Amino acid sequence: MVTGDRRRETDPVLEVTGLDVHYGPRRRSRPALKGVSLTVAPGETVGVIGETGSGKTTLARAVLGLVPAAAGSVRIAGEDVRGYGRRQWRGLRRRGVVQYVFQDPLRSLDPDLTVADSLTEPLLVQGVPRTEAARRARAFLDRVRLPADLLDRLPGELSGGQRQRVAVARALVTEPRLVILDEPVSALDSANRVQVLEILKELRATGVALVLISHDLGSVVGTSDRIAVLYRGELVEVGPARDVVNHPRHAYTRLLVGSAPTLRAAPTDRAGRAALRALLNA
Ligand SMILES: Nc1ncnc2c1ncn2[C@@H]1O[C@H](COP(=O)(O)OP(=O)(O)OP(=O)(O)O)[C@@H](O)[C@H]1O
Numbered sequence: 001m002v003t004g005d006r007r008r009e010t011d012p013v014l015e016v017t018g019l020d021v022h023y024g025p026r027r028r029s030r031p032a033l034k035g036v037s038l039t040v041a042p043g044e045t046v047g048v049i050g051e052t053g054s055g056k057t058t059l060a061r062a063v064l065g066l067v068p069a070a071a072g073s074v075r076i077a078g079e080d081v082r083g084y085g086r087r088q089w090r091g092l093r094r095r096g097v098v099q100y101v102f103q104d105p106l107r108s109l110d111p112d113l114t115v116a117d118s119l120t121e122p123l124l125v126q127g128v129p130r131t132e133a134a135r136r137a138r139a140f141l142d143r144v145r146l147p148a149d150l151l152d153r154l155p156g157e158l159s160g161g162q163r164q165r166v167a168v169a170r171a172l173v174t175e176p177r178l179v180i181l182d183e184p185v186s187a188l189d190s191a192n193r194v195q196v197l198e199i200l201k202e203l204r205a206t207g208v209a210l211v212l213i214s215h216d217l218g219s220v221v222g223t224s225d226r227i228a229v230l231y232r233g234e235l236v237e238v239g240p241a242r243d244v245v246n247h248p249r250h251a252y253t254r255l256l257v258g259s260a261p262t263l264r265a266a267p268t269d270r271a272g273r274a275a276l277r278a279l280l281n282a
Contacts, residue, residue, distance in 0.1 A: 011078060013178045013209045014040040014063065019072035021055075021062050032058040034233045036072070042177065045200075045210040047224030047241065049217045049256065054230040056213045060182045063211075064100055065089055077177050094125055099171035101164075103183035108167040109155040115141070115166050116151040122174045136173060144169045144199050161192030168196065172203050180211045185219060197223050218260035221245055229253045231280075251280050 019036040022029040033055045040046050050056050061067045063074055065084050074081050077097050081088070092098050099122075102108050109118055119137035124130065138148055144165040155163050164184060171179050184200075185193040200210060201223050214220045221227060227244040229237040229252065236250040248254045255277065 009042060012039040013042050013077050015075040016063060017073045019062060020070040021058050021067055022070045032233050033062065036235050038228055038235060038238065040209050040211060042209055043204065043207045045204060045212060045224045047212045047214060047220040047227045048230060049214055049227055050230030051215060055233040056230055057182055060180050060213055063180060096126065096174040096176045098178045099176045100180040101167050101171045101184050103187055106155060109163065111155050114152050114154055118166060118170050119173050122170065126174060140169045140173045161188050164188060164196055168199060172206065172208060175206050176208060178209045182213045186214065193219060217256045
């Protein structure tokens, strides 16, 4: 434990403070994140929304230590992870603290491991006995609504939707405290998208906190407790999902809500959206 005192159950599992990330050589570096601060409570689901290029993947990668931060801090379950090396990150995953799921499940899954091996491996690493790991893997496959006869298949022998469910099951099988999911449903057709989001909603019962990254507010709002809106590298609005949809404060959030036909708030008409864009570009 890095913190000196005992952590409480209610302490945030993720605390991002004043995070700056730049890309490119120093003299020509461009900011991708500017002063981003966000906390996620145990068991909470936070949707991070923004258009293409707004910095969503950069935020996920910076939180996971895959890109360096120029300033700010990231604490996961109380540990200051800035400066952590590979071994320390592996340790965090082994201890069941943090996991992640990428948009392309082929990146989250080892192409040479069967579904059974993919699901049991993280448990075996934690020292769970083989028969118990196999039992839990089977049970988790059921939770993501996949039949047990897929256990012997390789990722390349699954459909995209099945693959993404296996990736979700693998990330959650050790019941980690925090899972970061970067566009987990955007490569899926609408039926699979709805199912994976439903599954995520159910899996919240394990007490896991989820950071659900998406360019599509409409698809994650029903699964998220809070919504954080990223615009040009800055978090411009964070609030309870219902408030963000019904009373968006920032012009960009209003544009997002107005452009999402599935949201209950009245969609903004074309002229309204043009006015909001003009406001944003002013
Ligand atoms: N490796 C990199 N080198 C240089 N610039 C990068 C790199 N990765 C991302 N960027 C730039 O940083 C900004 C944020 O990119 P990022 O991928 O985080 O956005 P995003 O919101 O995830 O977009 P998308 O929805 O298209 O995935 C963009 O302007 C992008 O061009």
